[in-house]
Amino acid sequence: MNGAPNPRLGFAGVGWIGRHRMNAIAATGEARIVAVADPDLDAARNAAAEVGAQAFGSFEELLDLDLDGIAIATPNALHASQSLAAFARGMAVFCQKPLGRSAAETRMVIDAARTADRLLGVDFSYRHTTAVEAMRAEIANGAIGDLYAADLVFHNAYGPDKAWFRDARLSGGGCLLDLGIHLVDLALWVFGAPVVRTTGRLFANGKPFTRGMGGVEDHALLQLDLADGAAVRVTCSWNLHAGADADIRATFYGTRGAVTMQNENGSFYDFTAARCEGTRRTTLASPPDAWGGRAAIAWMRRLAEDRGFDASIERVADVAAVLDSVYALHEPPSTRRALEQTA
Ligand SMILES: NC(=O)c1ccc[n+]([C@@H]2O[C@H](COP(=O)([O-])OP(=O)(O)OC[C@H]3O[C@@H](n4cnc5c(N)ncnc54)[C@H](O)[C@@H]3O)[C@@H](O)[C@H]2O)c1
Structure with missing residues (x-):
């Protein structure tokens, strides 16, 4: 660090992930965590006590404080409006994924950040695993030749444990918006080429899924065609018969080899990465x-x-556009016709 003053931060939403991220930042000793807001006042008070911050019962109270930035980890439906409110007060934002429930909401937030000239970050946490960093380094140094295909998988055999994730108004979508978003982000980040065509199928409880019929999808299978000719497959699910707590994998294929990462023993947290040439496998990273x-x-x-x-941060809009195009394929026929006419 260059001796810049520690930023003054507020945290909105201190459920599972908000509290984890708050503690991760607190542990660095490089920020002043001033305030925590959550309508669950016990959660706010407990989290605030851990870091010596003030506790509030509403997000709006954070806006009246002298903060440099707000970290948002509330249900998805609130991400866009809370981000816009923070930018309007000149604060920077670190938001959990998804930044919005749709590409339009996502675009709105990015535009607001640009207009306010404030930093916007989104928690695409898997980019920061040592396994993904090791794969990216191998690809960048040409170790596997020219990339032409990738296969990415994220099955969570439990699915989320909070009801709002399964309420489309609050979540905006199911496993694709929850888990698939990480995979699409990784693919676009690694390839760097725009997507020219997206196809996909969504299911709920083993049946083809249509939006607006209640509930959200719990199994998604996508194929992305990229402008450089490469093909990417993305598969994700909640509550699948995965044979383990989680099955998380990403493999990138090149003309001279492949790089691959995989979770160990069904873990959500432990990953190994390897470079593969024919039948040979060289470990790149391990827990x-x-x-x-x-x-x-x-x-x-x-x-x-x-x-x-x-x-x-503009790339986040590309990720949202891919997800939107798959959801558009699963609108009821009347909505699809209307979308086609306005396209
Ligand atoms: N980046 C990742 O890898 C990752 C992992 C898990 C979850 N997430 C995202 O984090 C977000 C939160 O997920 P979670 O599992 O922690 O959910 P959660 O339900 O445990 O936490 C959400 C919290 O927000 C609070 N809240 C609700 N309305 C609020 C408001 N108006 N102002 C302030 N707080 C409010 C709730 O009381 C709750 O404490 C979701 O958007 C999810 O997609 C991201």
């Missing part, structure tokens, strides 16, 4: 790896240096 808070910490450190807009 332990405390990666969960790294995206939040990177945002906080960048904020300490420079609170201005970082244009690299």
Whole structure:
């Protein structure tokens, strides 16, 4: 660090992930955590007590404080409106994924950050695993030749344990928006080429899924065609018969080899990565790896240096557009016809 003052931060939503990210930032000793807001006042007070912050029962109270930034980890439906409110007060934002329930909401937040010239970060936490970093480094140094295909998988055999995830108004979508978003982000980030065509199928409880009929999808299978000719397959689910707590894998195929990462023993947290040439396999990374808070910490450190807009966040809009195009295929026929007419 260059001696820049520690940023003054507020945390909105201190459920599972908000509290984890708050503690990860607190552990660095490089930020002043001033306030925590959650309508569950016990949760707010307990979290605030851990870091010596003030507790509030509403998000709006954070807006009246002198903060450099707010970390948002509330249900998905609130992400866009809370981000916009923070930018309107000149604060930077670190938001959990998804930034919005749709590409339009996502676009609105990115545009607001640019207009306010404030830093916007999104918690694409898997980018920061040592396994993904090792794969990216191998690809960048040409070790596997020219990339042409990838296969990414995220099955969570339990599914989320909070009811709002399965309420489309609050979540915006099911496993695709929850888990698939990480995979699409990784694929676009690694390839760097735009998507020219997306196809996909969504299921709920083993039946073809249609939006607006109640509930959300619990199994998604996508294929993305990229402008450079590469093909990407993405599969994700909740409550699948996965044979383990979780099955998380990403493999990138090149003309001279492949790089692959996989969770160990069904773990949500432990990953190995390897480079493969024919039948040979060379380990690139293995657990332990405390990666969960790294995206939040990177945002906080960048904020300490420079609170201005970082244009690299634009890629998040591309990810949202891919998800939107799959959801559009699963609108009821009347909505699809209307969408086609306005396209
Ligand atoms: N980046 C990742 O890898 C990752 C992992 C898990 C969850 N998430 C995301 O984090 C978000 C939260 O997920 P979770 O599992 O922690 O959910 P959660 O339900 O445990 O936590 C949400 C919290 O927000 C609070 N809340 C509700 N309305 C609020 C408001 N108006 N203002 C302030 N707080 C409010 C709730 O009381 C709750 O404590 C979701 O968007 C989810 O997609 C991201």
